[in-house]
Amino acid sequence: MGGVGKTELALQYALKYQHNYPGGLCWLPVRGADIGTQLISFGRTELGLTIPDQLEFKEKVRYCWTNWPEGKALIVLDDVVNYQEISSYLPPAQPRFKVLITSRENPEPSIKHIDLDVLSPEVGLELLRKLVGKEGIDNELNEAQALCEWLGYLPLGLQLVGGYLDLHRTLIIAKVQKRLENQKLAAKALLYPTEQGQITDQVGVAAAFELSWEDLKDCPEAQQLGCRLSLFAQAPFEWSLVENCVIETDDQQEWDKEQEALEELRDRFLVNRNLLQLTEQKTYRLHQLIREFFQTKLAQLPEADGYKQRFCQAMVAVAKEIPDTPTGDDIIAVTPAIPHLKEAATVLTDWLRDEDLINPFVGLGRFYEGQGTYDQAKPCYEQCLEITRSRLGENHLDVAASLNNLAALYCDQGRYNLAKPLCVKALEMRKQLLGENHPDVASSLNNLAALYDAQGGYDQKAEHLYKQVLEMRKQLLGEDHPDVATSLNNLANLYYNQERYDLAKPLFVQVLEMRKQLLGENYPDVANSLNNLANLYSYQGRYDQAEPLYQQALKLLKQRLGDEHPDVATSLNNLAALYHSQGRYNLAKPLYVKALEIA
Template sequence: MGGIGKTELALQYAIAQLEQEQYPGGICWLRARGQEIATQIVTFAQTKLGLTFPDGLDEKGQVDYCWGHWREGDVLVVLDDVTEFDAVEPYLPPSDPKFKVLLTTRLNLGSSVQSLSIEELDEESALALLETLVGPDRIQSQLEDAKTLCGWVGNLPLGLELLGRFLARKLDWSFEKLIGRLESKKLAAKALITKESGMTAQLGVAAALELSWVDLSEAEQELACLLGVFAVAPIPWHLVEECLSDRDKDDLEDIRDEGLRDKNLLKRVEERTYQLHQIVKEFFRIKLQESSGNGESLKQSFCKAMVGIAQGIGNNPTIDVIAGMSASIPHLEELVRQWIDILSDDDLTWPYVGIGRFYEGQGNYGLALPLYQECLEQTKKRFDSEHPSVAQSLNNLALLYDNQGRYTEAEPLYVQALEMRQNLLGTEHPDAATSLNNLAVLYYDQGRYTEAEPLYLQALEMRKKLLGSEHPGVALSLNNLAALYTNQGRYTEAEPLYLQALEMRKKLLGSEHPDVATSLNNLAALYTNQGWYTEAEPLYLQALEMQKKLLGSEHPDVAQSLNNLAALYDNQGRYTEAEPLYVQALEMRKKLLGSEHPGVALSLNNLAALYTNQGRYTEAEPLYVQALEMRKKLLGSEHPDVAQSLNNLAALYDNQGRYSEAEPLYLQALEIYQKLLGDEHPNTVKVQSNFDDCRRRIKESNT
């Protein structure tokens, strides 16, 4: 690759050997690119060694005479920048131990030649090179910008030397200012073009790469332009094959290996995975833009292939899917950054959705959020304010907010998406059913059960009618309705729905699927609420193992299963088994969901309940208080989870004999439950009993 420092390294080696007198026979430096090697050898022998030639020798004969009559002692022959080995090979010295030949080249000369591959510098070495040119004070005072500057040229020695010498002249320029100029001008920036006397390199960065470019065939240049569309990241070769699906795969590999790899423009980083240096990628992208007709076709091929990758990432991707897709994500993100305007209307949302699902599937909601926000902006920009793609984007963003516990932000987006879908697609459409279901989930999460139930029922009936009685969407609706009934204490209505959803999911999705694990977990929770602990435990364990296998050991669903299993052990008095599971779930939720999330509040509440059951009141109280405050902040002052926290904190005070502090908390919890769940709900009955007992104890203590 041009600019890596081959000539400079060879020069420094030759100078060092000269100073150490390692080659008494002399050091002969020959320039191979665009020069007559034979003429240089003959001229060197005449001027430096004083050789005269017999008459009648042709050019080859004169060269052979030089090697045969060279002065005594070891000789170093340097051929710099060899572009065609076959052109110089006839003139190389004979196989004599006295001659040592050093070639610098951008070519891969194969196993017949002992080679030393020169890579770009590491960060420490790149900073050290820059420091020799601009001084340590400027580096240390702007260290992060200096690192960014090195990264911009991919730690390429030629680029670093050009930038360093430029900054040495521009004493009033900050590194940040130069970075801005590079971002604006790219390889056309003056700092990457202007060379000074004293530099080994004869060309700027782009001009150095141009020498390699002109040696490429038309097919090799086309492949280079395509690679310039990708991100600066390892490129799985199957992505390239999908972009050029009409090409023979073996021919494509030959173009790659005999063209780009042999000229060291492309590096193999692992099996069927390749990468461009950042500067080379930038150069290829310039060539892509210059190739107007074919360039647009290559961009479209890239976008089409990457949309196909995005479409392959479903909801709740398993760890196998995530592992298989991870190498494609940087290139999907590059599509979003650079090529989004090339996508067709039908494909516009797919890259955002694919990347969003990839991150959501790992519980990385913070990484998914900007993708969904940008997707909404792009669809609004591309389409009218009312369009199915806009509705989809609203729904996706609302769903993410819901998962983050940001309910007040989610609701207006869900409502807007529902209304838009009903207006555009009709009131009976699968997308309208999805919006009804999602809005019902939000109401459920907020404890607004009476508002959620009719929406769940409407979505269920619509899905049965539109999708058939056996469909994953129908199973989801059955599961959600059963969860609502469970929270309302309507256990006999919930169980058959859970069982129906479980069997349907096993039949449609297979016995090992994230949705099957969810159904097992939910059914176990129903049995736990009814005190059927022996029935619940094997289901919890089965769900947990399945989720770990499919989703990985750190995932929100795994945290939920750990929490539920711990709650079961807690209810059975198996405290030593429950505590580590509660702690593990809490830490996982904090890591994945953030320190303020309804799931974190639930874990705090449950761990406090365990400590209370063990009589560890001083450890329990701050956790209960923290959970209560978090729930009020996130869910509002009237929510079943808030009532639960009030009741639990009151019970703690009650156990400590702090009856006057407990009584008002019991009363607040009772009023919330009565309002939201009704007088007959098990939670309401329990709190009513707690409140009555507390008042009785207060009365007894006063008599």
């Protein structure tokens, strides 16, 4: 049953008894969220685990459990909808793992459970006293008892009515109950029938919501804000996301004024009435029932479509901020927005503009790819391709881009037989739609060249295409452009792998200088160039020239990507191999060990 305070009770238990769990406390909201991704992220950021990127997604989950710190641990799975869907993510059946699940649904027979149907009459009264004040309740004790009974002793209903009474201190409780009775018919319209076709037992909560909704009628802006908040996924959201959805001005002074007004609406009209919750992490969330009620109200607003479109535009802006290869800091920064970005991509797809259609899917794909969770990225790119084809037609540039993104993912997974036809198709489409000489055509040619290069045995084809792309990019973008540097680097790597070092070296040197000039000294691509040049020197036995380059690259990558990134592991391994070649085994061993731990 919703509204009985399951989440709050679980939270209070976790906070009160966390000292009993030296192995840590892990809280995972389940409804509308990706539990596996949350768990992997928790393992990396909170437990400091180095999860190998080459593992499949569920293997990474198992790695987290296997390498969990010693001691008893509490795992809280809040608001579970389907037990079967979470079963594969549960920890192993070891006594040290204690799993606390909250759910509206009836549990599996094998799960020990406590039914939290309602509060006792005494506890219900005590909750009202805390919300309204002891004196006010005790002065109308009989009426307060009747009110608790009418609300079914559900904490959510009591919180809503308690907030209402606290704001209207001159009202007697009997009058408030009469108003609730008057809202009962409207309240039933907010509720969804159960599987048996019967209205749920939450009419009291819905009536309390209706009372709060009516109380906001003199401030329609607060009503509208509540409706707009219901567009967010059933997960905590940062207030800055709300501001980006609601505030549309570019003028800084106007923005500041609207920001202040928005905060006033939030605190005075929604938080004070217990319609919106402020979390421990200073984020906000709607109770699932409140969210559903607000969504019902939203459907009745003439502005609903506009609000949904604006929400989608704000999420598109988030997606566009996710770089092609996100760093660890990028991943951490965008993680809170991911459930809401998914909501825009999957639930509110119809309100995405045609020109924005692919962006949420691409952003999600990059987010998962950046963590090496390719099996999570794959459905994002597949859905993107399916939806763009359906809405935009087969012959559209965004369809070509979707083909290209999916092909690149397959290449990263080494699934070249799946990648090649997509690469070829994307290239043909771009040539047809853009002409032979266009940067996007050059990108598709480059992807096809990289495919041949990675497969091996196609050196001549790869070299020909790399050279073709290089000339195209010089012509279209100019000599000093990062994409030209990338083309030079690809060609240099091909020569290096062919042991044509006399051709590779000048290109590596040129790329390094270009990237320093175009991107700055501290860009990850500069570290890549340092490593490439160092590899060449090391292979030629010029260790004194290779060592400082390896060291520079390692330092830069740690600064930009964090100590546990796969590129850091590669850099550690390169430096270790150099020391090994020199017979400096005491220096090589710890670097090899650290690289293996990361990889």
